[in-house]
Amino acid sequence: QVQLVESGGGLVQAGGSLRLSCVASGRTFSWSVMGWFRQAPGKEWEIVAATDWSGITTRYADSVKGRFTISRENAESTVYLQMNSLKPEDTNVYYCAAQSRPYGNPWIAPHEYDYWGQGTQVTVSS
Numbered sequence: 114q115v116q117l118v119e120s121g122g123g124l125v126q127a128g129g130s131l132r133l134s135c136v137a138s139g140r141t142f143s144w145s146v147m148g149w150f151r152q153a154p155g156k157e158w159e160i161v162a163a164t165d166w167s168g169i170t171t172r173y174a175d176s177v178k179g180r181f182t183i184s185r186e187n188a189e190s191t192v193y194l195q196m197n198s199l200k201p202e203d204t205n206v207y208y209c210a211a212q213s214r215p216y217g218n219p220w221i222a223p224h225e226y227d228y229w230g231q232g233t234q235v236t237v238s239s
Contacts, residue, residue, distance in 0.1 A: 115139035115228050117209045122233030125199055129237070133194040135209030135230060142228075143187040144215035149194045150223060151205035161207065162194060163219035172219045177203075199237045206232040 121133040133149065148163030162183035164171045171183055180199075185192040192209060213227035 117211060117228055117230035119207065119209050119230045119233040122207060122235045124236045124238065127199060127201055127237055127239050129199050130195070130197045131199065131235060133196065133207055133209075133233060133235075135192045135194075137190040137192075137211060137228075142190065142211045146212040146217040146219050146221060146226075147185060147192045148210050148219065148226065149183065149192075150208045150210060152208075153205065158223040160223060163221075164192065165219050166216060170219055196235070199235075201237045201239045204235060204237050206234050208232045 116138045117135055119133060119135050121131055123131060125131055144166045146163060146165055149161040150158050151161055152158050159174055161177055162171065162173045162181055164183045164185055168185045173181060180197050182195040209230040210226035211228045212221060212225060
């Protein structure tokens with residue numbers, strides 16, 4: 114059974130930092146695009162950050178550029194999201210997702226991801 118399990122969320126003051134982790138099990142995603150998402154009520158999924166299999170090619174939402182960094186450790190089947198200078202508007206549930214096929218590019222749309230985690234809550238107080 115394929116699982117993506119997020120952790121690292123919590124409550125932090127504005128300006129603080131959190132590091133989210135997503136561990137995959139059940140199959141390898143070492144060659145697949147992986148990303149982090151959030152969704153405001155009544156809105157579309159927002160791709161917060163995504164990375165190709167190598168971790169070299171990445172993309173970020175404009176709202177998080179310069180503050181968030183996505184990275185991956187394929188040997189540990191883990192993708193990370195380092196979140197710095199957090200703002201109250203970053204409050205949300207953050208989901209990890211992975212594409213099934215290998216060697217994709219990180220500019221794929223949310224519906225092209227095949228596996229999703231259950232999410233981890235991030236709350237930023239002002």
